[in-house]
Amino acid sequence: MARITLDGIAHRYDTRSQSAALKRLNHVWQHGRAYALLGPSGCGKTTLLNIISGLIMPSEGRVLFDEKDVTQLPTERRNIAQVFQFPVIYDTMSVAENLAFPLKNRGIDRRAVKARVAEVADLLGLTRDLSRRARNLTAEAKQRVSLGRGLVRSDVAAILFDEPLTVIDPSLKWQLRSKLKAVHRALDLLMIYVTHDQVEALTFADEVVVMKDGSVLQVATPTRLFEQPEHTFVGYFIGSPGMNLVAAEVDGHVAHVAGQAIELGARYPKLAAGSTKLGFRPDYTFLVADGSGVPVQIRRMEDLGRRRLARVALGPHEIFATVPHDVPIAGEQAHLAIRQDRLFVYAHDELVSGDRR
Amino acid sequence: MTEKPFNNRAWLMVAPVFALVLFSALLPMMTVVNYSVQDSLGQNQFFWNGDAWFRDLLNPSTEIGARFADALLRNLSFSLVALAIEVPLGIAVALSLPRGGWAVGPVLVVIALPMLIPWNVVGTIWQIFSRADIGLFGAALTGLGLHYNVTQEPISAWCTIVVIDVWHWTPLVILLTYAGLRAIPDAFYQAARIDAASRWATFVNIELPKLQKVLVIVVLLRFMQTFMIYTEPFVVTGGGPGSATTFLSIDLVKIALGQVDLGPAAAMSLVYNLITLTLCWIFFTIMMQLDRRRYA
Numbered sequence: 309m310a311r312i313t314l315d316g317i318a319h320r321y322d323t324r325s326q327s328a329a330l331k332r333l334n335h336v337w338q339h340g341r342a343y344a345l346l347g348p349s350g351c352g353k354t355t356l357l358n359i360i361s362g363l364i365m366p367s368e369g370r371v372l373f374d375e376k377d378v379t380q381l382p383t384e385r386r387n388i389a390q391v392f393q394f395p396v397i398y399d400t401m402s403v404a405e406n407l408a409f410p411l412k413n414r415g416i417d418r419r420a421v422k423a424r425v426a427e428v429a430d431l432l433g434l435t436r437d438l439s440r441r442a443r444n445l446t447a448e449a450k451q452r453v454s455l456g457r458g459l460v461r462s463d464v465a466a467i468l469f470d471e472p473l474t475v476i477d478p479s480l481k482w483q484l485r486s487k488l489k490a491v492h493r494a495l496d497l498l499m500i501y502v503t504h505d506q507v508e509a510l511t512f513a514d515e516v517v518v519m520k521d522g523s524v525l526q527v528a529t530p531t532r533l534f535e536q537p538e539h540t541f542v543g544y545f546i547g548s549p550g551m552n553l554v555a556a557e558v559d560g561h562v563a564h565v566a567g568q569a570i571e572l573g574a575r576y577p578k579l580a581a582g583s584t585k586l587g588f589r590p591d592y593t594f595l596v597a598d599g600s601g602v603p604v605q606i607r608r609m610e611d612l613g614r615r616r617l618a619r620v621a622l623g624p625h626e627i628f629a630t631v632p633h634d635v636p637i638a639g640e641q642a643h644l645a646i647r648q649d650r651l652f653v654y655a656h657d658e659l660v661s662g663d664r665r
Numbered sequence: 666m667t668e669k670p671f672n673n674r675a676w677l678m679v680a681p682v683f684a685l686v687l688f689s690a691l692l693p694m695m696t697v698v699n700y701s702v703q704d705s706l707g708q709n710q711f712f713w714n715g716d717a718w719f720r721d722l723l724n725p726s727t728e729i730g731a732r733f734a735d736a737l738l739r740n741l742s743f744s745l746v747a748l749a750i751e752v753p754l755g756i757a758v759a760l761s762l763p764r765g766g767w768a769v770g771p772v773l774v775v776i777a778l779p780m781l782i783p784w785n786v787v788g789t790i791w792q793i794f795s796r797a798d799i800g801l802f803g804a805a806l807t808g809l810g811l812h813y814n815v816t817q818e819p820i821s822a823w824c825t826i827v828v829i830d831v832w833h834w835t836p837l838v839i840l841l842t843y844a845g846l847r848a849i850p851d852a853f854y855q856a857a858r859i860d861a862a863s864r865w866a867t868f869v870n871i872e873l874p875k876l877q878k879v880l881v882i883v884v885l886l887r888f889m890q891t892f893m894i895y896t897e898p899f900v901v902t903g904g905g906p907g908s909a910t911t912f913l914s915i916d917l918v919k920i921a922l923g924q925v926d927l928g929p930a931a932a933m934s935l936v937y938n939l940i941t942l943t944l945c946w947i948f949f950t951i952m953m954q955l956d957r958r959r960y961a
Binding site for chain 1: 850852853855856858859860861862863866869870871874875
């Protein structure tokens, strides 16, 4: 059993520099859950991962495994397995030797090693390749071998993945991903999965940690990230296309966007223009035919097969909206309806909760 | 069927290179071949001698054959000793160099310095350096009570030549190996740490296999250079004491320019050349085969 606690962790690579690779962060990773660390390149995901695995010592804070402080412990003495972006295998060894290597190094009895290797190979579908040279495998199988080297250690509490699907052939990605999920179900381990691909994150994880510029913006289930983003970046980054974000002036029940009043469905304090934004997803924004709602100009229609999207202009703002199949579109003028329970107000990019009474 | 256009003017473009190779390599080579099958009694008069020089050369019971066989043996043992020292030493030094930071530049420059010194200067430096009266190295060894004398002791002479070559060319091994090591992604080292691999296990299972291609080049380069060694023994020992450090190249020059025996010298240089080529080919094939068999 293991729970990993990050207590006030922060990191900067260069002690003299002002910019932190990772800003102060508290988080508890629960046993048996799958987490995804999602964010654009350079947001600190890998730094955070390496701090947990012990490849990097954080400049500040403590890392706890259950109640034990492991901040100063080197990687090999933590119960952590890590799978890297590129498959790391020992070229000179067979698959079986690769899998046995971490156990051999820890001085485990040869018979126990053999049994454990067979067990893990079976779990990962590598049994038939055990005697093959690891170097001759496909990238996908190599990634399974490097995952296997983590799993053979029976004391492993958590497996960390650093964008493990990067070099995998697209047609094989789903195979490896479902293997990972199967392993997670079978072994009841804590898994942390770094990626910049939202589809990967949302399909893999129980909880997604969205990061940007070294800080964690939101930790939530995939559904919640989509339905209620707590930060404008989360709204914009999750979903395709992302959330519509327009500058607004908010007072009470009404927001003013480019001279148009929009009903909010909740009461807000007076928020000044400039730092205030209104956010609503294209999925909950509809073009309507009956003339009610906010008047907009249609710029372009995009037929995505299952749904139709319209790119419309509201003053200087460009907005994506869903076009219901029963709404005929003619001319350049249209009206917009936004679901009020999916309409959010952000001040300084942070979600402001309104009074819904 | 479409008519394929022929345009032989393209050959004109190749002509300069062809001419260059002709004048720089093929024609001089052919003069050597020409000499190797003729004999001369002076006055620039030559007559056909067939393969007699070659047969003499390859027959150890003749005078020249014995000389050739001895020198060849010296060459082979010198190359073997030099490689056996330089390659492991170079790898060891490359492994202990800093991986990054400000120190990398200065350290690499200092290491590369010996390579920038011309052969005959190296020879001259060591000729003085190894003297027992005014040379620091020679005086120090003599002071320690060792029997060190380059001009009289074959072992001293041998060791000195080996030390010179190690000093002069280990830097090449270091630099190439260092470059090879830098090309190994960090993830391999991180994975090794997670797998609790010892330093030795990391070296054997990650670094050495990834260095294989670089090491093939290192071994080939160092073999070719050590097998053709000339200047250092020429300057420092003059091939002596006796003929202790008379390598093939030294003997070749003695026969060709000292005794002006052009025929035997030409035959010898052709055989020398072929031996170098053959040994390189064998080295290369074996190392590549090893690579393939290991990963089959």
